Amino acid sequence: MTGRPGAYVHVPYCAHRCTYCSFVAVTGRETEQPYFDAVVREARSRAGEVVGPFDTVYFGGGTPSYAEPSNLARVLAALREAFGVAAGAEVTAEANPDDLDDRRLSALVDLGVNRLSIGVQSLSDGELEPLERRHDASGALGALRRAVARGLRVSADLMIGIPGQSRESLRRSLGTILAAGVRHVSVYLLEIEKAPRLVAMREASPGMFAGDEEMVARWELVDDLCTSEGLTRYETSNWARDGEESRHNLKYWRREPVVALGVSASSFDGVTRRTNSGSIPAYLQAVGTTGTAFVSEETLPVAEALRESVFLGLRESAGVTEADFERAVETLSGSDRARLEDAFAAGLLCRWGGRVRLTRPGVLMSNEVFSALL
Numbered sequence: 001m002t003g004r005p006g007a008y009v010h011v012p013y014c015a016h017r018c019t020y021c022s023f024v025a026v027t028g029r030e031t032e033q034p035y036f037d038a039v040v041r042e043a044r045s046r047a048g049e050v051v052g053p054f055d056t057v058y059f060g061g062g063t064p065s066y067a068e069p070s071n072l073a074r075v076l077a078a079l080r081e082a083f084g085v086a087a088g089a090e091v092t093a094e095a096n097p098d099d100l101d102d103r104r105l106s107a108l109v110d111l112g113v114n115r116l117s118i119g120v121q122s123l124s125d126g127e128l129e130p131l132e133r134r135h136d137a138s139g140a141l142g143a144l145r146r147a148v149a150r151g152l153r154v155s156a157d158l159m160i161g162i163p164g165q166s167r168e169s170l171r172r173s174l175g176t177i178l179a180a181g182v183r184h185v186s187v188y189l190l191e192i193e194k195a196p197r198l199v200a201m202r203e204a205s206p207g208m209f210a211g212d213e214e215m216v217a218r219w220e221l222v223d224d225l226c227t228s229e230g231l232t233r234y235e236t237s238n239w240a241r242d243g244e245e246s247r248h249n250l251k252y253w254r255r256e257p258v259v260a261l262g263v264s265a266s267s268f269d270g271v272t273r274r275t276n277s278g279s280i281p282a283y284l285q286a287v288g289t290t291g292t293a294f295v296s297e298e299t300l301p302v303a304e305a306l307r308e309s310v311f312l313g314l315r316e317s318a319g320v321t322e323a324d325f326e327r328a329v330e331t332l333s334g335s336d337r338a339r340l341e342d343a344f345a346a347g348l349l350c351r352w353g354g355r356v357r358l359t360r361p362g363v364l365m366s367n368e369v370f371s372a373l374l
């Protein structure tokens with residue numbers, strides 16, 4: 001185990017439900033005060049669970065920027081008290097562009113947030129509409145510019161596969177985001193299947209949706225444009241300028257400890273994963289009674305933990321050491337070993353500089369490679 005632990009805080013409130021949302025989130029803020037009371041209590045009861053101080057704190061959601069900043073401040077104070085938060089820690093909040101007026105930005109900066117992960121998704125109004133995002137393109141661009149001007153580290157989320165999107169519109173969105181001074185970009189593929197409105201749209205107008213080859217071309221466009229603008233792909237879905245990588249998310253890919261608070265949050269101490277209740281009423285009740293809200297716990301057997309380390313490590317562009325890779329391979333069945341050999345032969349995996357990595361085609365076929373390890 002290396003590095004200091006991080007803290008994750010789930011903030012499950014949103015002003016409006018996006019079409020494609022699969023996160024644990026509710027609309028409205030009726031339970032916000034008792035919820036944050038419970039998160040503070042949970043932080044205090046779990047003091048000493050890992051050796052602090054935290055060097056990253058991540059408010060995820062939901063929409064943390066929609067909650068009262070004073071509530072985020074209370075949680076941060078409780079984390080400082082219970083575990084410590086290192087000087088210079090990376091403190092990230094996920095944010096909806098519409099929340100980021102000057103007042104809210106000042107409040108977030110004042111409470112100690114120094115990095116924002118802003119859910120832009122697209123800078124085309126015609127693409128934002130079917131997603132039912134609450135911001136429009138000009139609002140999102142204004143928010144990015146204000147956040148960058150404040151000196152915050154800014155990451156923008158962008159989506160591939162939005163109905164009506166074209167390679168040209170994607171290039172425009174990404175180019176404008178980068179020109180605004182954003183130094184970290186996360187790119188996700190829109191998952192249609194769980195969104196009934198999008199499934200119905202695809203049935204009515206299949207031409208608005210990209211096929212597999214087009215999705216690959218769009219991902220390559222993102223990779224090329226980010227690279228040409230000085231953002232390196234450091235993980236399968238994330239590009240950053242040097243030093244702008246998400247230190248918090250790197251902890252997940254490196255199996256480093258994260259204490260996770262709030263509804264549905266999943267903690268890892270380096271060995272065991274423990275997950276909180278996914279229902280707000282059940283979470284409130286459990287924390288009110290016992291101070292914690294764990295509903296499940298999993299410790300992987302050694303061989304599975306080895307394979308998981310390699311699977312997660314391969315998500316990073318730096319890959320994993322050959323020694324770690326070989327140790328994981330030794331735990332596989334003959335047929336899975338053969339599948340990995342095929343992945344090398346097909347140019348999806350490569351050995352270079354004592355490490356094993358996914359190649360660029362390998363990133364696009366990473367599920368094939370990972371399925372041999374899991």
Ligand code: SF4
Nearest residue numbers: 014017018021025062
């Ligand atoms: S902002 Fe995020 S969490 Fe909230 S509804 Fe939209 S996709 Fe879901």
